[in-house]
Amino acid sequence: MPKLIYLFVFYVFLSTSSVLALSKTLLLASAISIDDEYDRYKKKGDDFFKEGKYAEARRQYQNCLEVPGFENDPYALEQIKKCTSGSALRQQVTDAFAAKNNQAALQALNQLLGLNQDDPITKNQLADYYEREGNLLFNQKNYLKARESYIQALKYATTRQETLRLQIRNIDNLLKPASHTGLKVAVGAVAIGAGIYAVLLRNDFQTKMGTLSQVSQTVDPTGSGTIANPTAYQQYLDAYNAAESAQQKNGLYKACIGVAAVATVAELYLLIHKPKKPVRATGLHWQPSSQSLGVAATFTF
Structure with missing residues (x-):
């Protein structure tokens, strides 16, 4: 009889230990799941915030507060305040530009950069503003x-850096004396270089678009828009990203075409006319356009 009691007690002990161990495991798994959920929302919020998409980021940080145990999370609360401020400042920028109050718009844009120095939307708005100002001053011959x-636009530009550098070099060439022969050589080199680079950009874009089309037909021959195979989907994504990257150089392509065209006209002009004195900031100019495409000559494709 005592043996049976001992066996019973031992059995109860084992059962209790197993239940406790299982409970601890389940609690740990639950805690990990909650932490993972919070981390997912936080990462999405951080990604949107870095991109300057404050409304989207705020929703993700709000989701962080709805995860059990994170209702008063300091980080999420602080980021929500920043997102609210960012959205308000962005609206101020829109309203100020609409009212043609450039100084108020610049002040709000600089505040946005103080809030989020990586904000690409704000940087592009500043670059666009200074480039427009540069184009206006150029047209007024205030070189x-x-x-x-x-130069200010170049500090903030996330794209079109080469176009801006080209405009600065054009002004530098206008502000210094140039010999007839040296100017003709320089103009010819610009025309050839810009034309070759434009061709390379165009060929790169067409090649990557062709690759994307071939990959699309391979991984999704029916055109359903669904790619179930992860490897195939990654192949398609790589091709798509490459094509999109080439497409983003469209502005530079147009600028190169315009520069090549204007430089060719300038070359013909210099061959026909022989200036009696060094050419300065008068005569034929490679004038930037008001649409941020680099030069006054415009081409479409």
């Missing part, structure tokens, strides 16, 4: 001020 504006 020194135009150059300063282009």
Whole structure:
């Protein structure tokens, strides 16, 4: 009889230990799941915030607060405040530009950069503003001020850096004396270089678009829009990203075409006309356009 009691007690002990161990395991798994959920929302919020998408980021940080145990999370609460401020400042920028109050718009844009120095939307707005100012000053033949504006635009530009550098170099060439022969050589080199680079950009874009089309037909021959195989989907995604990257250089392509065209006209002009004195900031100019495409000559494709 005592043996049976001992066996019973031992059995109860084992059962209790197993239940406790199982409970601890389930609690640990639940805690990990909750932490993972919070981390997912936090990462999405951080990604949107870095991109300057404050409304989307705020929703993700709000989701963080709805995860059990994170209702008063300091990080999420602080980021929500920043997102609210960012959205308000962005609206101020829109309203100020609409009212043609450039100084108020610049002030709000600089506040946005103080809030989020990686904000690409704000940087592009600043670059666009200074480039427009540079184009206006260039048209007024105020080349020194135009150059300063282009330099400011270059500080903030996330795209079109080469176009802005080209505009600055054009002004530098206008502001210094140039010999007839040296100018013709320089103009010819610009025309050839810009034309070759434009062709390379165009060929790269067409090649990557062709690759994307071939990959699409391979991984999704029915055109259903669904790619179930992960490897095939990654192959398609790589091709798509490459094509999109090439497409983003469209502005630079147009600028190169315009520069090549204007440089060719300039070359013909210099062959026909022989200036009696060094050519300065008068005569034929490679004038930036008001649409941020680099030069006044425009081409479409």
